[in-house]
Amino acid sequence: MTHKFIRPDIVEMEPYVPIVPFEVLSARLGRAPEEIVKLDANENPYGPSPKALEALRNGRFFHIYPDPESNELRDALSSYVNMPKERLLAGMGADELIDLVLRVVLSPGDVVIDCPPSFGMYPFSTAVNSGQYVQVWRNEDFSLDVPAIEQAVANHPTAKVLFLCSPNNPDGSTISDTNLRRLLDLPVLVVLDEAYVDFAVGLTRGERGERRENEEETSAFSAVKNSSRIHWTLEYDNLAVLRTFSKLAGLAGLRVGYGAFPEWLLPHLWKIKQPYNINVAASLAALASLEDQQWLHEKVQLLVAERERLFAKLGTISYLNPFPSRSNFILCRVIGRDAQVLKLDLEKEGILVRYFNKAGVDNCIRISAGRPEETDKLLATLQKL
Ligand SMILES: Cc1ncc(COP(=O)(O)O)c(C=O)c1O
Structure with a gap:
């Protein structure tokens, strides 16, 4: 049975x-x-920041369902990332946003391209959403094999999504502007996972080619402002960028992330997301974190x-x-x-x-x-x- x-x-x-x-x-x-x-x-x-802990201690409305549109949080995020609020959606961690995107775009058997080794949620959510998982292995130094990705897209007419992670989990390498622009010319939705972008500063000895792109950055603060490609979502209508409070703000246990998405995708993400995905505590802590930059x-x-x-x-x-x-x-x-x-x-x-x-x-x-x-x-x- x-x-x-x-x-x-x-x-x-x-x-x-x-x-x-x-x-x-x-x-x-x-x-x-x-x-x-x-x-x-x-x-x-x-x-979490002391202000986030204080906000949790002082929370008064834990018995009321949260705002389904996370308006306060999205207002604050809009100032933080300097992007229109309408282009931002909050998720129960970046993990939920990975799943939501795939739920909206995949019909059974549609292809998702991933570049392993990378984050385990890409194959996981592809499988849950009945996608066909196609792997394009990274080079030995973990840089992307861009020609092979282009070939994979050409070989799979139902390719819909390409996951890119920068800095990549598990090795910490980044994607160069040149490579990212080249991949954005492909007829797929590129989901760029920036869970660790706040740490993408400082040179490590022995770094090669791709990793030198942010050499001029000297402080973590400038990294937050400069090394993220979140603004590229205004330029490319096939790019989504995911971010999270788990790493930067120490809120992994509260599950809150956000993303910037193309205009054509957003109404459908809103339609299918769980109404109360961002709980009251997560929202309070995330808001207070943004006030403690x-x-x-x-x-x-x-x-x-x-x-x-x-x-x-x-x-x-x-x-x-x-x-x-x-x-x-x-x-x-x-x-x-x-x-x-x-x-x-x-x-x-x-x-x-x-x-x-x-x-x-x-x-x-x-x-x-x-x-x-x-x-x-x-x-x-x-x-x-
Ligand atoms: C590359 C990457 N993306 C996303 C996540 C998950 O982020 P969140 O905690 O916001 O779901 C992780 C967590 O380890 C990660 O490594």
Whole structure:
């Protein structure tokens, strides 16, 4: 009985493997949450801004359904990103917006092009929405294989969406203006995921070609204003840009993100989204965060500085080969030993990192930039192991 009722593609679908919940890990490791060095999910270790916490403490209308149009938040976002409010839509994290776009545009079997290794939600949401997932592998240095993407679009007449992520998760590389413009000439909707764009500043030694585009930027603040392509959505009607409060504002647990979308897409996104997707607490915290930009930017600067220090120090560990990153994490290939064993050994010491063993990121770990004392504990443990 049961199976017959389930969509066959859902029966076949691989589940997304989320990270183990913090409380579960804490119990499993026998350590209090505060003792755990959590560098596995690119969260912001500084947490929400004091103003966001205060807004949550003072919230009075948690018993009332939220504004389905998130007007206050979109007004504030409009000033923050300097974009017309009408072009902005808020989501329950960027994750919801990825799903919403695919729900609107895909008919069963339509093609979604992804450039792995990249963020796991692109294949996941493609599968949930009965899309056909086509992969165009990145080059060895994680740069995009632009001619191969063009060929994939040419080969698939039902190609509708191309996901691009800059800085890319899991390696932290960025897409150059030239490549992005070239890809925007393709007859597909380009969804540019800028979840980590606030960290896309500062040069890492050994960076090549693509990653030099923002050399003139000196502060995290200028990065927020300059390195995002959110304004390009006014120039290109096949571009959507996604952003999130999870990384910049330390609100991953409250689930709030936003995006700028083409005019033709917006009415349909509005039509199908859950009316109350942005809850009252998330909205209050996001609004208050936008009023505390100086605090946010100080934390971005700390994390960018920590990323640079981490990169330099990881390069001194004989069995690690770190990749240069413009994000708040660093991917490392593990040389001459098993990355999974390393991950588990770190876990026993209360240090969590993300382990990968799939094409493009075989025998790798990804380490988020944390507070200086967290980096110190990680490095001391890596040296000991
Ligand atoms: C590239 C990328 N996009 C989006 C997200 C999810 O963002 P949100 O927490 O806003 O759903 C993540 C989270 O790790 C990510 O790595």
